[in-house]
Amino acid sequence: MKHLVLCVLLGSFGAAANAAAPLALTHATVIDGSGAAAMADRTVVIRGERIESVFASGSRPLPQDARVEDLRGRYLIPGLIDAHVHLTGAESGMAGYRPLLQALLRGGVTSVRDMAGDDRLLGYLALRANTDAFASPDIVYAALMSGPSFFAEDPRAQAASVGMPLGLAPWMQAISGTTDIALAVAAARGTGATGVKLYANLPAALLRQVAAEAHRQGLRVWTHATVFPARPSDAVAAGADTISHSPYLVWEAASPVPADYRVRAHGDFRHVAPDAAPIIALLKAMKARGTILDATLVVFRREAQHHPNQVGAGIMPWGYAVTRLAHREGVLIDAGSDSAGLPSDATGPELRALPLVHEEMALLVKHCGFSPIAAIEAATRIGAMAIGHGGDRGTITAGKLADLVVLTADPSRNIGNTRRIAFVIKHGRIYGVRDR
Numbered sequence: 042m043k044h045l046v047l048c049v050l051l052g053s054f055g056a057a058a059n060a061a062a063p064l065a066l067t068h069a070t071v072i073d074g075s076g077a078a079a080m081a082d083r084t085v086v087i088r089g090e091r092i093e094s095v096f097a098s099g100s101r102p103l104p105q106d107a108r109v110e111d112l113r114g115r116y117l118i119p120g121l122i123d124a125h126v127h128l129t130g131a132e133s134g135m136a137g138y139r140p141l142l143q144a145l146l147r148g149g150v151t152s153v154r155d156m157a158g159d160d161r162l163l164g165y166l167a168l169r170a171n172t173d174a175f176a177s178p179d180i181v182y183a184a185l186m187s188g189p190s191f192f193a194e195d196p197r198a199q200a201a202s203v204g205m206p207l208g209l210a211p212w213m214q215a216i217s218g219t220t221d222i223a224l225a226v227a228a229a230r231g232t233g234a235t236g237v238k239l240y241a242n243l244p245a246a247l248l249r250q251v252a253a254e255a256h257r258q259g260l261r262v263w264t265h266a267t268v269f270p271a272r273p274s275d276a277v278a279a280g281a282d283t284i285s286h287s288p289y290l291v292w293e294a295a296s297p298v299p300a301d302y303r304v305r306a307h308g309d310f311r312h313v314a315p316d317a318a319p320i321i322a323l324l325k326a327m328k329a330r331g332t333i334l335d336a337t338l339v340v341f342r343r344e345a346q347h348h349p350n351q352v353g354a355g356i357m358p359w360g361y362a363v364t365r366l367a368h369r370e371g372v373l374i375d376a377g378s379d380s381a382g383l384p385s386d387a388t389g390p391e392l393r394a395l396p397l398v399h400e401e402m403a404l405l406v407k408h409c410g411f412s413p414i415a416a417i418e419a420a421t422r423i424g425a426m427a428i429g430h431g432g433d434r435g436t437i438t439a440g441k442l443a444d445l446v447v448l449t450a451d452p453s454r455n456i457g458n459t460r461r462i463a464f465v466i467k468h469g470r471i472y473g474v475r476d477r
């Protein structure tokens with residue numbers, strides 16, 4: 042093991058790590074994230090930050106200078122992707138972010154998508170994270186847009202743009218019928234965000250206009266399900282790439298849609314059947330358009346347990362049922378925690394706990410009809426698509442980034458085994474060896 046520890050020590054010099062000898066992970070059982078069954082006795086060769094080849098052990102010679110790590114009895118999955126986090130505000134000072142991000146990485150999370158926060162801080166963290174300057178998942182992030190009334194109403198938006206006039210920060214923009222949409226999208230893009238998050242108080246026509254312009258400028262379109270007065274189906278029709286929060290799909294059947302987004306968690310879960318005709322039509326449209334459902338079950342479960350008055354009665358059975366139906370209809374579903382990525386208490390994120398994406402996968406299996414393999418796919422291949430990096434990560438495939446998690450027990454038999462982490466590899470670099 043000495044050579045691996047050395048690698049970790051050298052790991053602070055990016056160029057040195059990339060020039061290092063290839064790493065051969067041999068005799069592993071591979072669950073590649075594509076949805077395929079586990080494959081026994083595979084070898085994965087990593088060169089620099091990428092996967093060079095994947096093959097049946099012994100069927101090809103290893104590169105002569107390879108460092109070999111025998112993974113007999115171990116399981117390899119792609120690095121996990123939490124497709125819905127909110128990092129900024131999770132810590133009271135800058136010093137807190139580094140241990141938080143390190144805990145996420147050591148817990149198997151190699152990429153996160155931040156779905157709205159202070160992009161000044163996110164830009165700084167992403168620069169450090171994505172160049173391996175410190176131990177962290179890669180970070181992609183959104184710039185938020187909402188109708189003007191939102192910014193006066195929502196303290197979170199105010200905190201995330203403190204120091205800027207309300208609704209005018211490029212990452213917290215108020216959009217109305219008089220907005221120069223092309224300029225607004227360009228400003229969003231200038232923050233380093235790779236997607237716009239459309240959150241609240243936008244009519245369907247404006248939603249369509251913003252989505253088209255964002256796509257034209259190469260940004261992804263990530264919408265909340267409650268952009269009221271736009272319905273979830275308006276977001277799908279506008280070409281949204283992802284739509285967040287399974288339980289909020291209930292509003293598709295509301296008549297009329299409420300004017301105020303703040304009632305969003307209080308849908309009529311008692312009277313709208315998850316398989317009501319408008320909901321099924323919505324799911325079929327999502328399947329047809331390739332709109333990814335960002336289910337975020339774990340956040341509602343915690344809310345229903347700890348603050349039942351904050352959510353509508355029956356929210357969890359409804360959210361599980363609609364997610365199960367979506368999965369059955371063939372809608373792509375990612376895994377997101379809608380949190381800082383870790384459980385938290387009054388003092389902030391619990392750095393010793395495992396990331397919540399593990400719990401999200403377990404809920405998909407326990408309540409939504411996912412096989413463990415499908416739940417892993419949600420947190421890897423589909424997550425990569427959701428964050429706009431489907432070509433580059435999310436499966437164990439030659440040419441993709443070497444973002445991997447080594448497990449000591451079989452997650453295809455028991456999804457709880459994704460928590461049994463031996464070590465993590467991001468961009469070809471090993472993290473967590475000393476914990477073994």
Ligand SMILES: [Zn+2]
Binds near residue numbers: 125126127156379
């Ligand atoms: Zn969120």
